[in-house]
Amino acid sequence: MDKQRRQFLKQACWTLLGSGLMVSGTISLPRAVAAASGRQHRYAFLVDTHKCIGCGRCVAACRKENRVPPESYRTWVERYVVSQEGTVSVDSPHGGEQGFPALSAQHNIARAFFVPKLCNHCKEPNCVQVCPVGATYVSKDGFVLVDERQCVGCGYCIQACPYGARFMNTVRHTADKCTWCFHRVTKGMLPACVLVCPVGARQFGCIDDPTSPLAAVLRTEKLQVLKPETGNEPMVHYRGLDKEVR
């Protein structure tokens, strides 16, 4: 009786183990899922610091378009003032949303300029690499997006972004950031910030068509990106990115 019971137990254990492994094997290993859409374009963003006037219309439009909570910024503008002696002062009052105040004291200014910033939608974003639950990802078209239904709000991606582009959405309690207005681009529109810029300092377009103007600019002009040493391959390109800009 003892031996039979032991045999039964043994068999039961193996059965349970086997079925457990089978069940887990079919759902735990990451498997390739059919593509959500057949779209496959590559986009890029171009910022021209020679043109930006620091009016802040882009920041204001983004806030309305994307319901960005106060004190958080999907995009912002920085002002750099370099004196003749080489001292640098940088400011971004409320992200530049209401423009910039006149400088209080006019030092000997060697050069001054505005630099719009936004999410760079890197090709190899380390913010996506560090998400523990698969809530942020790169879409087939290269947009770096956040699944707000999946995000647990741990904040690791916010720490990881080298550019300060991410923030914690205080309404949804999930990570949030500029999406290059994915919901607009997929309808054939331009991102809101590009639309409202009065001087054309922001440009956006599809670059997998080699004849598109933006593709030509990216190929032939000498442009810069922010923090290339990260290896993230940011896709926001800059004209006139000064060495003082981080």
Next chain:
Amino acid sequence: MKHAGHVIRLAVVLIVLGVAFFAVRSVMVPEGFGTHHSYTYGYFRAASEQEQASLAPVYRGSDKCRGCHEAQHANWSQGKHVSVACETCHDSWQAHNNNTKEKVVKDSSIHACMLCHATLTGRPETFPQIDTIERHVAAKGKEYQPGTTCIACHQPHNPI
């Protein structure tokens, strides 16, 4: 292994826990969750892309305004402010269209123009800027009347 009965019992408990966990997991993982193009960068819930794409736009672009404001649109497209979208100064289509009976946002104060055209360190020198409206009017050889705004001489849609 005569005295290993208690070890077997523990093993059974653990295995049951393990199977129960994976059973629960198979129910809880959302539909379409998996690796889409790369594990590092493309491990996500498939439906999320569509959800993001289906958000409603707030700004619609100047072509949309043309439908009701043909005259202003025509005037605008011939002038220097053609690079400035309608919604840059007049707020979004959504804000206006929801109150179609109300007039579109129209800020005629100096501030609306000075936001871009005030002299400000950092602005490109080729960009038209003025210090104050008084000095600008004086520079044009005219007499400044207190309370004058920019629109006294400049059409906002076609300013020069």
Next chain:
Amino acid sequence: MTELITKGFLFPNDIEVHWSLMIVLYPYITGLVAGAFIVSSLYHVFGRTELKPVAKFSLVAAFSFLMFACTPLLFHLGHPERAFNIMFTPKFTSAMSGFGYIYSFYLLLVLCEIWFVFREDIIRKVRETRGIVKACYWVLALGSLDDSEEARRLDHSITSVLAAIGIPSACVLHGYVGFLFGSLKSNPWWSTPLMPVIFLMSAIVSGIAILIVGYFIVMKVRGTDPDAACLQSLYKYLWGFFIIDLTLELLELLTMVYEGEESWAIIAWLLKDKLWFSYTTVQMLICSGIPLVLLGLVSLKPMDSLMRNRLGLISSALILLQVFAMRWNVVVGGQLFSKSLRGLTSYTPDVIGRESIVMAAILFIMPFVVMYVFNLILPLWNKDQPESTTV
């Protein structure tokens, strides 16, 4: 919300500190777990018989802290109700994703080890009690009352195996946290290959320190003397591991100073300004310098047990503070400067609230409550059996 004091230029999204006191507390608690477990394993695997008096205590301490290890994280998450996503859809390219499975595996391992270590006592309780209590103990014994010599020997060898597996597991449980910080290229205060080792060494140190303090207090409350040989051994291990820990921490700083990379300017400002008190004064001068000397005296110089225990206790308390300060300086310190490398912000935890000082204190005290309750169910020291260093 307390006023934020910012200096210089920060990116607008960098002004607020996201990883709060709760994220300082989490590695502190898992550090205590790893350290306590290592002490337990020093006895069960490496045969340090002088540590027998604290072997059960350290194992239960590891378990108690492990029970509450995930609570600071749950209090921090934006969506704690989705916390299980880390077990359902983990993405293993993220160091943080390891948390779900590593933590669960380690919790089960410690639970199993406790079960095997306490089986004798559970079976005795089944025999000594009646009614519902007897039934509860019977369930705890999984219905097996086999406490024969062979069963005990089997339990003993299984315990050794579990303790042996548990050592690398404890290292991974705490090491992954270090890697979580150390692998982040965007933060120059965190990014270093030394981080997992620094975290692990300071974890071991904090675990030994809390065992010393805990063992001492419990013995005093019970009215018995703590085992002198056990304490002396713990003091020596504490000193040894602390030397390694401090060396690594200083090496990291020294390398940063020497290399003088672009980020050094803002980090130097950080250390002189926002971290002057918590890093230079508390972590280094007071809580590293003093224990280093005192423990050296305790380990090398012959002295009467009263003096030895006084110095040893002071050192242990200071080290517990040092490790907490280290966690604070790493976690919070790394967020006090902007990615612009041009500005500093401030952080003051709330007094009450979800991620507050009071909450942190409660979560830190709870493991001691667990230990107390555990002791009521299964005594950590048997009154009738004298404390002995023989197996």
